[in-house]
Amino acid sequence: DAKTTQPTSMDCAEGRAANLPCNHSTISGNEYVYWYRQIHSQGPQYIIHGLKNNETNEMASLIITEDRKSSTLILPHATLRDTAVYYCIVRVAEETGNQFYFGTGTSLTVIP
């Protein structure tokens, strides 16, 4: 199974872009990169996912390198409500289902 490596913690000034990196050097060609976040003790919340191309939605942008060994989640204008733990997950597709393996994530603190 492809694993991910993320920094333990990051700070970002309010209103600035937050760039969260993720390494997934053993990713397979048919595995997607997913990003979730968890605010305080709530259930994780889906942010975005991608396979090869860069993706953008109303919450964030996802930049995947050409060799797919790493990616970056970008929150364009961070607010205090974006303070959370962010998880980068590589989705493993198996015959009997699609399993998600969460690591420890990056704790992002947005500073006023």
Next chain:
Amino acid sequence: NAGVTQTPKFQVLKTGQSMTLQCAQDMNHEYMSWYRQDPGMGLRLIHYSVGAGITDQGEVPNGYNVSRSTTEDFPLRLLSAAPSQTSVYFCASSYWGEQYFGPGTRLTVT
């Protein structure tokens, strides 16, 4: 839609007791899963199901049983509670990729 609901929100058990954590979803999702999250840690997959009648083990299945008799419900049963099972339990459902999580059940085993 209520999304994914979990009951109870909080539970205290004594060592050796058994109980069932309930999870239900109203989105007609085939895929459901249970995770546990220990303090300061990420989520770890306990069991999952790809449809009614089909379940499989995740990373940390020992001490837990699951069943999936309907698409909507996916209960998690603790057979004989141990202090090591003190954790927050999250249920999730998805159709394919994006998972929807419930609010969690905070379980303490004394």
